[in-house]
Every structure is written in structure tokens, then in C-alpha cells.
Amino acid sequence: MGPIRDQHHFQLPKKKPNFYARVYEIVEQIPIGKVTTYGAIAEVLGMKGSSRMVGQALGALPEGSDVPAQRVINRIGALSGAHHFxxxxxxxxxxxxxxVTFKGELVDMEEHFWDPKLISDTP
DNA sequence: ACACTGACCTCCT
DNA sequence: AAGGAGGCCAGTG
Incomplete structure (x- = not known):
């Protein structure tokens, strides 16, 4: 179904880029038990190098959103958005x-990293 | 309209 | 190896 559901009554950007919504669509497809990174999401959106924008989009989510934003972490497996949870x-x-399992403070990326590029290849 | 802010990442010492 | 500077660009005030 539509990735962004009606419960998301908060304001999405109404202009063209629809960038936030596209971020959320990807985040909603991260499987349970997996994580991905800001950079990987930016890249699959064709904005490699703009990983900060992904963080900004997630930061705009209301608390209790069903977008599983906790599955987005940084490149080395640190929970850089922990403050928001x-x-x-x-x-x-x-x-x-x-x-999800950890190696010390960091998520075991070898085990749990999920690449959003996989979306395009698999129906 | 301008300036600043980010849940980051990569390069350069 | 470790840390800093700069880039990214959509929102916000």
C-alpha cells in the first residue's frame, strides 16, 4: 500500500522535491532486524553526499510515528540519532x-546492514 | 530574501 | 591514526 499513510497528518513539503516523503518510503521498507545509513538512503535517492538531508527528514517525524526511524544509523554503526529516541x-x-546485535556501542553492520538499493532490483 | 541549522560523510592534514 | 574543515541543500525564522 501507500508507504506514507493517512496517519501522517504532519506537514510534508508541498513543493516538488517531496524529499521527505521519499525518505520515509525507503525507511518503511527497512526489514525488521536490519538497519541502513543516512548516506545509503541519500545515495539511492540520487543525492549522494546529502546524507544530512536524510537526518533532517527523520528529525521532522513526530514522536510515535510508525516510520521505523530507529533503523537508520550512521555509517560506522553508531546510533547518532539516539537523542531523538x-x-x-x-x-x-x-x-x-x-x-539487531551490537559490537560494543556499535551495531554489527556486517550482520545487519541493509542496502536500500535492493528495493529497485526486487519487486 | 538571507542566514543559519542540521539524527552525515569524505577528504585533507 | 585521529581530528578538523568543508560540502551537501531543504526547512525554518
Whole structure:
């Protein structure tokens, strides 16, 4: 179904780029137990190098959104957005509940990284 | 309209 | 190897 659902009554950008919405569409497809990175999302949107924009889009999400933003982390596996989930421990707990494992403070990227480029290839 | 802000990433010391 | 500077560009005030 439509990736962005009606419950998202917060304001999306009404102009053309629709950048936020495209970010959310990708994030919604990250499988449970997997994570991806800001950079990987930016790249698949054709905006390689604009990873900060992805973070900005996620930051605009209301709390309690069903967009699984906790599955987006930085390149090395650090929970750089932890502040938006009530701190590092809270975010780590959310991910652990989904089956994500850690190596110290960092997500085990070898095990859990999911590349959003896979979307295009698989129906 | 301008200036500044980011849940980042890559290059350059 | 570790840390800093700069780039990215859509929102916001």
C-alpha cells in the first residue's frame, strides 16, 4: 500500500522535491532486524553526499510515528540519532528487540546492514 | 530574501 | 591514526 499513510497528518513539503516523503518510503521498507545509513538512503535517492538531508527528514517525524526511524544509523554503526529516541540506551533497546546485535556501542553492520538499493532490483 | 541549522560523510592534514 | 574543515541543500525564522 501507500508507504506514507493517512496517519501522517504532519506537514510534508508541498513543493516538488517531496524529499521527505521519499525518505520515509525507503525507511518503511527497512526489514525488521536490519538497519541502513543516512548516506545509503541519500545515495539511492540520487543525492549522494546529502546524507544530512536524510537526518533532517527523520528529525521532522513526530514522536510515535510508525516510520521505523530507529533503523537508520550512521555509517560506522553508531546510533547518532539516539537523542531523538530518549537517549542511547532507549534506542539500543528498540533495536535489540528487533533482533539487531551490537559490537560494543556499535551495531554489527556486517550482520545487519541493509542496502536500500535492493528495493529497485526486487519487486 | 538571507542566514543559519542540521539524527552525515569524505577528504585533507 | 585521529581530528578538523568543508560540502551537501531543504526547512525554518
Amino acid at each position: 530518549g537517549g542511547y540506551d532507549r534506542m539500543r533497546t528498540m533495536l535489540r528487540r528487533e533482533g
